Amino acid sequence: MKNDRTSMTDSQFSIPHSQIPPGYKQTEVGVIPEDWEAVVLDKVTQRGSGHTPNKQHPEYWNGDIKWISLKDSERLDKPYIFDTADKVTKAGIANSSAVLHPKGTVVLSRDAGVGKSSVMAQDMAVSQHFMAWQCGETLKNFFLYYWLQFKKSEFERIAVGNTIKTIGLGYFKELRIPHPPIAEQTKIAQALSDTDALLESLEQLLAKKRQIKQGAMQELLTGKRRLPGFGDGKGYKQSEIGMIPEDWGIQQIGDFCICFSGGTPSTSNPNYYGGRIPWITSSDLNEIRIKSVKGRISSNGLANSSAKMVEAGTLLIALYGATAGVSAITEVSGAINQAILAIKPLGKCSEYLFQYLRLRKDFYIKTYTQGGQPNFSGEIVKAFLVALPPSEQEQQAIAAILSDMDLEIGSIERKLTKTRQLKQGMMHELLTGRIRLVEEAQS
Template sequence: MSDDATLDDFTETTEEPEPEQDSVRELFGLGEIPSDWSIESLANIAQIIPGNSPPSSTYNENGEGLPFFQGNSEFGHFHPEADTWCSEPRKEAEENDVLMSIRAPVGDLNIADRNCCIGRGLAALRPKTLNGLYLFYNLAERRPWLSRLATGSTFKSVTKGDLQLLDIPVPSLSEQRKIATVLHNVDQAIQKTEETISQLGRVKKGLYQTLFSEGYRKHNQFKSSKYGEIPESWRVLKLAEITSQIQAGGTPDTDEPEYYDGDIPWVKTGELSQYRVTETEQSITDKGFQESTARLFSPGTILIAMYGATTGEVSLLDIEATTNQACCGVVTTEEMKPEFLFHQLNYLSNHLESLSAGSGQQNISKGIIEKFDVLVPTVEEQDSIVRVLNSVDESISENESTKKKYQRLKRGLMQDLLSGTVRTTDTNIEVPDEIAQHG
């Protein structure tokens, strides 16, 4: 994009655009589009190549043959990530083909960055007369509609015949390239932010390993523990020895509407995947609180998922809240800083989860949590370790906020540019070679 055109040029739109009547047309499923755009079936503008899985005997993990992709499980931000190759492919996609998931979930998209073998879960769309990146973004904008095309009782899928009937709005090739350029620039910003978040995650993992084995200050003497070598001065205590409360929450009767949608935040285990709990999806009333086993936990309480899909996950409560019965609230004494215990339990999460039991689902009892061994440095060293780890978490949080901002911008731009509500025709946008090579 040139200096003459910025992303701001495409975000300053009125809430209710009023296009001239002769500049738009109504089309079922697409809404209003400019009159100088055409409508083409996907069959007319792209070759549709359904995948076909080769015999498993032709698979390998040694990089022999072509990369083999079977579905959206291999999809990355733009390009799929290969971990399997095929020596005798039945169906091939070419570099720059749009790859679409055609079996549940339907409509996920990637772009082939090289020739590859595609299995039954994918179709390759090879543009004939339009820019491939424009097609990629157009299909991404209409993904919910693609999902509605899917049929099947065991699992949902779409056929080549379904895709052939899909209508695509087609502006001039010049405008296609400009639209793709704007959206691709935002996507690159999102991808770079994701890479930064991933890198920070690796840094944090390394810091966990160092700080919980070597400590923050320089230690000269070490001893063995169940978690490996630790500083000689550190103690190993049961959680029950450094906590004032270890207690599960409670769930008010779900058949009583008067118990819910009140003013008391109520945490569910599915919300423990976030770093800190600052808000909750549901709340309960004072009546629901009084007439159930729910308990009110104060900020600084560590929450541990005791059973279910999130067993062993840990979050730190930043607000006063209640929890459901699958959450265990842990309140520390003065010997243990809440944030230090929070970071340590995340570091030791595999050890904690390994103690779970149950044939139907994993679960961690209150008794297991009480007896769980934790490392206890001096409070001063705990504070130092927390400062280091929190600084990384703050950077991760900032980048996650930036990513969400870019994602919101992208959604708005896709709605405006792909519908023709905002035009690029009179804007000076430099189309880079990486966009032009897609058509």
């Protein structure tokens, strides 16, 4: 059967009664279709929570019963929760206020990680930091799960507390939800579940491609694997950074690169900012390939500061702050400040060095900085050791393979972002009834 999809615009959802469209009504949960209800969640579910068995009793722990706690934050916000960090015993349940909830129970964190939710894939217990709902005959558990996901930002907003944000139990006793006919709940949940399945497949593909790229970097940038036409019959030798091909060399970045950093125009002079010159900051380096930047400085700002211009194609590395050690290639010409070092190889391949810096980032941080937030200087970066193939042609060949992998990974990342945005839009439309999924016979 075909679906009858009735859509409504944002303007049709304003509060004044005169603007409520035909077939819809104003309720405590907003404007919803006339054949939907606004119900107190407790009326259509059995609400529960949990407890933490006494940790002074080892016989209460390490049993067979999975027990959802704040340690499981990363396992939530997925349709199902399959496993938990901690497990309890039957004795732990019997001698505490913990409850064994049945498979299919919907859980929501009301403390740290407020608003994270999931559905139990099997019978489980929860700590006191969670709400648990067993859905009655008129409420589909996955409809509730997706509605909780949709309202997550509201849960985060109303949580209170200085150190740990929390939502009191009283809020959940009065919580109301939109309640479509059961058939429509099923269709809504299925549509969103299909999108989740696509997201999961993309996330798995992305993880696989990243793993393949990391393996390729480890092999190609160390010479463990040579490309056809390069290094035929060559052996290996020991170097300052480990085994490398006998025809490769080790050089410091400062030996074959021109390196410079910039400065920051005075922030007290508004005439130095808002001009036409792109202002590249260390946070922009997270993009790996810098295609655009938000910041701008003026020609006066550039002339009256130590800011330096860099050309498109220049390799950049962040010297300090949260992005220390992160490198990128800018695809726009712009100015840099003192937190960025520009690196321009002479007679070497920039793309090869870029990939090498990415591979060795953690090593450089561990080797050249001590504890806390890493901070580099230009002199430290110039002292970085790099394994270099003997010809620029081999460097380019290695870089081309790794760059193609980056392009493929970037394509998957963009598709993943678009699919996440699509899901958010679908939740907004379907869970408010703006778009209907009903049979023609019901139209």
